[in-house]
Amino acid sequence: MTTLVRRPARGPLVALGVCAAVVLIAQIPFLRNRLFYVWDDSAVQFLPTWHHLGDRLLDGDWPPLLDLDSWMGGNIAAEALFGIWNPVNLANYVLVSQFDDLAVAAVVVKSEFLALLALGAYLLCREYGAGRGPAAAIAIALPFSGFTLYYDAATWAAGLMAFTWLPFTWWAARRAARGAGSPLWAFLFGALAVTTGNPYGLLGVCVVMTALLVESWLKRDRGALVRLFVVGGLVALLVPLVYLPLLGSSAVTVRAGQGFASDGVLMPRLSELLNMSVISHQPMIKGFGHSIRMLTPSVFFAWFVVPLLPWLHWGRIRARWRPLTGAFVVAALYLLLALGPSNLWMFRFPLRHLEVVYLAFGVLFAVLLTGGPRMDHVRQRLAFTAVALLLPAYLAFAAGSWQWRHHLIALALSAVGTSLVLWLARRGRAVGMYGVLVVGVAAGLFAQTSWFPFNGDVAVHHYSRSIPELKAQTPPHKGTTFPVGTALPGNVGLVAGLSSVGSYTGMSFRDFSAAVCMVYHGGTCAGSFDRIFAPTTLDGRALVDLIRVESVVVENAIRPDVQPPPGWRVSFRSAQETVLSREQPLPWPGGRLSHATAGVRVSEDVAPDDRDESVRFTKPRGQAGALAFARLAWPGYRAELDGRELTTRQGPAGLLVVDLPADVDSGRLTLRWTPPGLPLGSALAVLSLLCVVAYAAFTWRRTRRDRIEVPEERPKAAELSSTGV
CATH class of the missing domain: 2.60.40 (Immunoglobulin-like)
Structure with missing residues (x-):
């Protein structure tokens, strides 16, 4: 009698390998540029605020709803994007507070989220029936696509956090819809996406749920429709907790770019998708200021996608279009959003949507590649591959002809990598083939970070990311400090020991910013000095007294040879700045x-x-x-x-x-x-948690009682593949 020995499942090991590979590859940008992950908004808003919030959490301040010393940026509940209701965010803030170097903290946290994003993409591809190899290749490539890496990871960190939970939500909701997974997981990941506070996370959950509803409706699965409506409704109950404070504060705030408009900023053209596999391509997309071309490969997806299109199993779309409907719907809706308009209420810069298009494309690509490339009609496929390599290379050259050396290197890497993949596939070496895809991701990223070592499309802020050095470089001051100029940009003062009136905010307090000439990043104009010392309508008291300012830091470049008003003295002067301090202490030191x-x-x-x-x-x-x-x-x-x-x-x-x-x-x-809407939002959130636990328990008991075995709808890799990889 032959004894059958069950081989250990390779799925968890592959998933772990995906995460490990992404963590390792994520160090390439950091090694090329130590400040890669702490750039623009990450440098002046996210990392300093994370560190500050971590300190407050360790002091027992939860939830950190209001920070008076941050002034316009201090309404944390209304800012929303710091995700104070998201436990993963809060844990990372505590982690960041343990670092004295913001650059190191950034690479740790962002490597974590890039790895989580890859894991979610891998699970989602597997859920739709992709083999382990194609799913892993797409999952490893996605975090290093152009926009996700150069914008989400390097600068707009809240976008990375929101995007990370989208594939998990999609995966768990689809499993719950077909009865293969607990609705508790779908709720959990949907809740994490919503509570990041980034509206793009909420938008993603809405689009994914809509796509799954369409998919279930086409399959005439009423049970799936009910389960999706229930889970989606319970996640929706969390929205007031996150966004009512924002909406309730809108009467006194302004936010740049709200409404409906099309100014062309960060609006990709459909033709740019032809270059999604060219690592050297800088798209002709209007950037900030007067830029007509992006300085980063922001529409790049993965080096192997376009060259391998002729070798995919396209017949599977016709055979399995109903189970794949969700991916098609997500891709179509997000593609429409990516094409514009540039301003759509809270949603600006349509290029942001392209990464979700690539997620959906990646799912379809992984399904069609499962089993390896097709090996019939080789000559015709080779001809199409040559076109797929040469045409995008020419378009990249046409958009930036002076960088022809970069384009030649990019073409050579793609041609060699594609040839090696096809050679290994023809010899049945599937593991080696998918290994080449992954190695190509790392090689392409190495080249990209050599040519584009930072995101030149956004602001550059020059200051030390070392907290001890920041504190040593901060001019001597006392108490609340008003900046005239931009001595320390944004929220950097939070970690530099400087209690500055200036702070970075996504929504300016209208009357305050107008009165003191302060912009969203906390800087002020030269005229702000006269404004804060001018008498006000409140008994003629000056604003500098009403704000309880004890020190004024003046940037010499914009206000040279400043003289102290009566009651003030020069306490420090350097080539860069002058510090004025009060001669007498303020009354009532115990409060505001x-x-x-x-x-x-x-x-x-x-x-x-x-x-x-x-x-x-x-x-x-x-x-x-x-x-x-x-x-x-x-x-x-x-x-x-x-x-x-x-x-x-x-x-x-x-x-x-x-x-x-x-x-x-x-x-x-x-x-x-109390933030507007907080009592109602808290009550609805508690109700949501109670209901989802009760619903999950009910689902589990009914399944156990009826002992219904729900058939696996998604095809296993072996059903699509001759190799089983």
Whole structure:
């Protein structure tokens, strides 16, 4: 009697290998340019804020809804994109806070998310029936596609975090729809995508759910439709928690580029897709400023996709179009979004959508490549391959003829790699063939980071990424500091020990930014110096007093030979900047109170945290009064005087002012800030969690009771492949 020995499943090992390969390949850009992953917004917004939020979390401050010292960028709940409700984000913020070098922290965190993205893509390809080899090749290539690497990973980190959870959501939701997986997983990954706070994550969940509904409807699977509606509805209950604070704060804020418009910025043309496999191609796409050509390979996908198109098993589309409908729908919808308009409400820069198009394309490619390239009609396929190599190479040359050497190298690498893949496939060496695809990804990335070592399409910020060096380079100052110019850009002050009024924000507080001449990245104009020292309508007090500024850092290049106003002195001067400091300390050091009108005497001001404050005062009965605070009047403030609710209003520059009634002579004023919509959003989130647990338990019990074996709908690799790889 022959004993059958079950061989261990190779799937988990391949998935682990995919993650390991991506982590290793992700170090190539870092080795070529140590600052590759801490660039533009990552340099001035994400990494410094992550480090700061990590410190606050370790101090027990959760959720970190408000950071008063960040001023316009301090409404963390309304900013949304920091994902304060996302446990993976929070864990990474704590991790980042343990690093003294932001460049190293960046490569660690972003390698993690690139590996997770690859794992999700691998699982999704396998779910649609792709073999392990093609699924692994696509999964490893996707994180290093042009936009995902040079924009999401290098600069716009919130986009990478949101995109990472999309293939997981798609995979888990499809499994739940066909009854092969628990709806709990689909909810979990959908929740992670939504709670990143990036609206592109929410958009992705909506599109994926729509695509799966269409796929299930075509298969006449009513059970799948019900399961998708339930899971999608439960994920939707989390949306108010994330976005109601943003919508509730919109009355006092402005965001650049909202509405509907088409200015052509980052709008790819359909013809650019012909160059998705050319590693040297710089697309003719309008960038920021006056740029008409991108300085990065932003439409690149994978070096092997276009050359191998003639060798795919195209007949599978006709045979299996219904199970593949979801991928077609996602690709079609995102392709439409990628073509424009350039501004669509909260969604700007259509090039962002191209990476999801490539995810859907990758799924289809992996399915069609399963079993290896077709080896019939070799001469005709070779002719088409030659065209697929030469035509994109010529288009890349036509778009940037002065870089002809790069294009020749790119063509040579593609031609050699494709030839080697086909040679190994013809000899049945599937493992070697897919290995060449992966090695080609690394080789192509090495070439790209030699030619394009950083994202030249976005802003470059020159400052040390070492926190000890930043602190040593920060000019001597005291207390809250107002920047005149851009001495330290964005949120860098959060890790440099500088409590700066300037900060990076996705939504500017309209009245404050106008009053002090501050832009979204925290810099100010030369005229801001005169503005903050000018008298205001509040008893003639200057803004510099109402904001409780103790130091003013002036960039000498924009305001040379600055002289201190009365009550101020020059405390530090260098070739780059001049620091002015107060001669006398500010009153009420225990809180944020900055001014009390005539007749109002304050005996105590205490602010135990950023959201709460209490002031004890006395004043003549029959006389009205007002208290002004060094707080922006974000919607959500509630003021009470010994249990009696008072109204709050905006004072000069949008600062919070509370009017005291005339019929009282003393009392304790208490302030409490709650983000708009937080109670409702929290209640719906709790309801969502309870419902999904109950639904998952119900599904599990029904399956166990009925003992229904749900047939595997997705074809196994062996059904598509002669090699089984």
